Amino acid sequence: MKTTRTPALRVRDGLSVRLDPRALAVVALLVAAALAASILLIGTGDFSIPAGDVLRTLAGYGDPRQEFIVTELRLPRVLVGLLVGASLGLGGALFQSISRNPLGSPDVLGLGQGSTAGALVVIVLFSGSATEVALGALAGGLATGLAIYLLAWKQGVHGYRLVLVGIGVSAVVTAANGYLLTKADIVDAARAVVWMTGSLGGRDWDQVWPLLVLCAALLPLVLGNARGLRMTEMGDDVSYALGVRVERVRLLLMVSAVMLTAGATAAAGPVGFVALTAPQLARRLTRAPGPNLVPSMVMGATLLIVADWASQRAFGADQLPVGVVTGVLGGLYLLWLLVTERRAGRI
Amino acid sequence: MPPTHRAIRAVGLLASVVVLVLVALASIAIGAKGLSSAQVWHGLFHDSGTYADVVVDDRLSRTVLGLLVGAALGLSGAVLQALTRNPLADPGLLGINAGASAAVVTAITFLGVTSLSGYVWFAFLGAATVGALVWFLGGSRGATPVRLALAGTAISAALYGYLQAVMITDDAALGTMRFWTVGSLGSATDATITQVVPFLVAGTVLALALARPLNALAMGDDTARALGANLHRTRALSMAAATVLCGAATAACGPIVFVGLMVPHTVRSFTGPDLRWILPYATVLSPVLLLGADVIGRVVARPAELQVGIVTAVIGGPVFILLVRRRRTAQL
Numbered sequence: 120m121k122t123t124r125t126p127a128l129r130v131r132d133g134l135s136v137r138l139d140p141r142a143l144a145v146v147a148l149l150v151a152a153a154l155a156a157s158i159l160l161i162g163t164g165d166f167s168i169p170a171g172d173v174l175r176t177l178a179g180y181g182d183p184r185q186e187f188i189v190t191e192l193r194l195p196r197v198l199v200g201l202l203v204g205a206s207l208g209l210g211g212a213l214f215q216s217i218s219r220n221p222l223g224s225p226d227v228l229g230l231g232q233g234s235t236a237g238a239l240v241v242i243v244l245f246s247g248s249a250t251e252v253a254l255g256a257l258a259g260g261l262a263t264g265l266a267i268y269l270l271a272w273k274q275g276v277h278g279y280r281l282v283l284v285g286i287g288v289s290a291v292v293t294a295a296n297g298y299l300l301t302k303a304d305i306v307d308a309a310r311a312v313v314w315m316t317g318s319l320g321g322r323d324w325d326q327v328w329p330l331l332v333l334c335a336a337l338l339p340l341v342l343g344n345a346r347g348l349r350m351t352e353m354g355d356d357v358s359y360a361l362g363v364r365v366e367r368v369r370l371l372l373m374v375s376a377v378m379l380t381a382g383a384t385a386a387a388g389p390v391g392f393v394a395l396t397a398p399q400l401a402r403r404l405t406r407a408p409g410p411n412l413v414p415s416m417v418m419g420a421t422l423l424i425v426a427d428w429a430s431q432r433a434f435g436a437d438q439l440p441v442g443v444v445t446g447v448l449g450g451l452y453l454l455w456l457l458v459t460e461r462r463a464g465r466i
Numbered sequence: 467m468p469p470t471h472r473a474i475r476a477v478g479l480l481a482s483v484v485v486l487v488l489v490a491l492a493s494i495a496i497g498a499k500g501l502s503s504a505q506v507w508h509g510l511f512h513d514s515g516t517y518a519d520v521v522v523d524d525r526l527s528r529t530v531l532g533l534l535v536g537a538a539l540g541l542s543g544a545v546l547q548a549l550t551r552n553p554l555a556d557p558g559l560l561g562i563n564a565g566a567s568a569a570v571v572t573a574i575t576f577l578g579v580t581s582l583s584g585y586v587w588f589a590f591l592g593a594a595t596v597g598a599l600v601w602f603l604g605g606s607r608g609a610t611p612v613r614l615a616l617a618g619t620a621i622s623a624a625l626y627g628y629l630q631a632v633m634i635t636d637d638a639a640l641g642t643m644r645f646w647t648v649g650s651l652g653s654a655t656d657a658t659i660t661q662v663v664p665f666l667v668a669g670t671v672l673a674l675a676l677a678r679p680l681n682a683l684a685m686g687d688d689t690a691r692a693l694g695a696n697l698h699r700t701r702a703l704s705m706a707a708a709t710v711l712c713g714a715a716t717a718a719c720g721p722i723v724f725v726g727l728m729v730p731h732t733v734r735s736f737t738g739p740d741l742r743w744i745l746p747y748a749t750v751l752s753p754v755l756l757l758g759a760d761v762i763g764r765v766v767a768r769p770a771e772l773q774v775g776i777v778t779a780v781i782g783g784p785v786f787i788l789l790v791r792r793r794r795t796a797q798l
Contacts, residue, residue: 270787280790287787290724294779297648301773308644309637316630392623443631450624454603454617 142405146417149404153201153421160200160428161193191323199322199386200427200441201420202330204393206383208419209341209412211394212401213376216348216410217369223282224395225380229289231389233263234381235315236292236299238388242311243303250325252314253385260381263288268373275355275366276373317390317442319427326386333382337375341412344368349409390442392449393419400452422448475743478736482750486533486757493529493757494522497764531659532651532757532774534666535719538711540752541673543726544733544744545711548680549704550614553734556727557712560618563721564625565596566713567647571632575639586658586717590665593713596621601705649722649775651760662714669711670749676704677741684739722775724782725752731789755781 127137161177162168168176168185175181176189211224218228225231237259241247247255268276271284300308347368350358355365380394400422401414426444433439494510495501499521501509509522539557546555557563569592573579579588600621604614633640645653682695690697715722729752730744737743756774759781763772 270791273791283790284787287783287790290779290786291783293723294648294776294783297644298772298776300644301648303644305637305641309634309640312630312633312640312644316634391627439631440634443627443634446627446630447624450620450622450627454620454624458603 139405139407142407142411142414145401145404146414149414149417149421153417153424156421156424156428157197157201160197160424160431161189163428163431164188164193195324195327196319196322197424198327199330200319200424202327202334203319203383203387203390204397204420204423205416206330206334206379206419207390207393207423208397208401209338209416210376210380210383211419212398212410212412212415213341213348213372213379214394215398216352217276217373217376218279218281219352220279220282223285224398225376226389226391226395227289228267228282228285229292230260230263230267230377230380231384231391232289232292232296233266234260234384235296235389237262238314239296239299239303239311242314243299243307246307249321253326256388257381257385260384261377263292264373264377264381268370276369313440314388316440317384317388317445318440319387320440322387330382330386333378337379341372341375344372345410345412348372348412352409388440388442390423391446393422393445396449396452397422475737479743479746479750482747482754486750486754489754489757489761490529490533493532493761494525496761497521497525527656527659528651528654528760529757531654531718532760533753534663534670535651535715535722536725536753536756537670537749538666538715539722539725539756540729540748541670541745542708542711542715543728543752544730544741544748545673545676545680545704545708546726547730548684548741548744549701549708551684553731556723557708557716558622558721558723558726560600560614560708561596561621561625562593562618562709562712563716563723564622564629565592565594565599566590566716567643567721568592568625568629569595570646571629571639571643574642575632575636586661589717590662590713593716594709596625597705597709597713601702645773646720648773649720649778650773651719651756652771652773653720654718658718662718665710665714669707669714672703673707673711674745674749676700676707677745680704680741684741720775722756722778724779724786725756728782728786729755731786735789 158170158173161173162170166188168189172181172185173189176185177194181189207225214225214228215223217223234256237255237257238252240259241252241255245251267281267285267288270288271277271281273280300311303311347358347363347365350361350363351365351368358365383390397419398411398415401411401418404418405411405414407414423441423445426448427441430439430441430444491506495503495506501518501521505518506522509519510526512519543556546557546560547553549555566589569588570585572592573585573588577588579585600614600617603617603621629643633643679695679700682690682693683697683700684690685693687697712726730748733744733747733751737747755778759777760774762781763774763777766772
């Protein structure tokens with residue numbers, strides 16, 4: 120029998136890591152695309168800066184005026200975009216893998232709705248500041264994640280039950296949000312709707328640091344358990360037999376995914392469809408089985424930054440929140456998927 | 467089926483009708499102004515123009531609307547679940563709500579339509595357009611359950627993006643839409659009701675007539691074909707019936723979610739898979755839920771009221787989760 124040798128990185132003590140050249144190339148290309156779009160996005164706005172000047176300013180050699188605009192106004196916004204996109208992409212990949220369902224994204228499970236409920240309570244009932252809104256959203260998202268997990272628990276969390284319970288919870292929370300919106304005065308309602316769409320407008324360093332700390336803390340934890348997660352995709356019994364503590368891995372990763380999603384939503388609002396589409400796109404590019412965690416994460420960051428740049432270019436600075444663009448792009452992507460997969464006879 | 471089972475189901479259906487009548491009477495009697503049964507009786511059969519009679523009149527048209535819309539939502543859900551062979555299908559899944567919402571917001575913002583009776587037709591047009599689009603993108607002649615669901619999700623996503631973009635830029639649209647999207651029985655006027663009733667009645671008749679062909683469809687495409695069923699015609703007619711029913715209901719009341727998902731789901735657990743029982747039961751029990759939720763919404767927030775869409779989701783969500791938990795996972 121002829122076997123193809125998988126490229127791998129080996130250390131003397133017997134530790135070896137598989138390398139997938141295609142996945143590595145995809146990740147490298149996506150990172151390059153995200154960085155290029157970031158440079159362009161920093162240069163875009165009422166006061167446009169050529170890409171060369173942006174690079175020079177970032178390196179510390181810009182003139183003071185450009186330096187203020189770049190480092191104080193636009194760099195933090197781009198960083199928030201990258202971090203939010205990465206968190207959503209990673210969270211989406213985790214949820215889709217845990218629920219074993221391409222529709223099992225945080226949007227469908229109601230985590231976004233939960234965060235929205237938290238934010239709406241702060242906006243409508245207390246007219247809170249931006250920081251308080253973010254905290255409310257964080258609390259709402261975490262509480263909803265906990266509720267879904269506990270309600271779906273019945274001698275372990277089964278993927279399909281998780282999705283169904285999520286849909287039920289989502290319906291109740293959506294109704295509560297609708298009620299809060301009808302009770303708000305029009306100014307609060309307008310503010311709430313902008314928040315609910317998901318926007319990067321006006322984000323500064325205060326949003327960057329907490330999100331960066333969150334990602335830095337959770338990323339090693341998630342990647343450390345990626346192997347176990349990949350095993351669980353083969354079914355619970357097989358993974359038990361292979362020595363994976365299934366419920367522990369699942370709980371750990373679900374908590375991480377909820378925290379990533381809730382953190383991202385607190386920073387930028389519930390930006391739709393990134394968590395749903397990024398893992399699907401990444402999977403199609405790498406053609407690798409398994410959860411594709413790192414490619415999904417990079418894809419999420421790239422998608423969000425490109426969507427924000429497209430919205431700024433097409434409609435002018437801060438006219439259209441990025442969430443609108445990701446929603447429309449997500450829908451068109453699904454349609455494209457539908458047409459091509461139909462042609463290939465897969466569904 | 468043994469004759470005793472049939473008798474039990476028939477009695478159950480009769481009992482459901484009695485419950486429905488009681489709920490309908492409660493819907494007339496209970497509200498911001500409570501009425502005695504004598505006043506209700508007088509108002510129903512005489513129109514002497516007293517205050518109580520006017521109240522009865524007003525609540526009567528609201529109750530009739532609730533009856534028809536409830537039946538429409540339940541029936542369209544049951545038909546779609548049979549059509550897609552998916553117990554989770556509901557009109558929202560096929561993008562019909564999104565189509566109606568997008569059309570209403572377009573009417574308000576770009577065409578300057580302000581009255582409810584004006585945008586009924588837009589809601590209906592939007593629902594019908596998206597229904598047809600989903601049907602064709604889903605592959606019309608070779609439509610399979612998964613394709614239809616995916617096409618519906620995709621179109622909904624794009625339309626909600628558009629909806630949010632408009633709501634952000636236009637305060638007037640936001641002011642109307644935030645009330646419209648929760649779904650309410652109270653906002654429809656008599657003029658609106660007369661506009662949508664013919665569609666609701668026609669859709670109900672069509673859907674009830676589809677029970678037998680849909681039963682054949684449930685056995686799988688090959689068996690159904692072998693039994694002599696016309697798959698394409700049944701699918702097209704079911705899609706049309708569901709779209710007309712849900713479109714008209716949404717046009718009159720806004721998108722009311724969950725009734726169409728929950729009631730057929732619950733009914734199936736005691737009637738079994740035979741659509742000749744599921745459809746009549748859904749027709750009777752869905753208005754019980756909708757009118758019941760409407761009455762509760764009027765009582766808890768008296769003298770104001772809680773929109774029926776909110777109450778149905780708050781009642782329906784936990785019931786749905788219970789149902790999901792009760793089943794063995796292998797069945798889902």
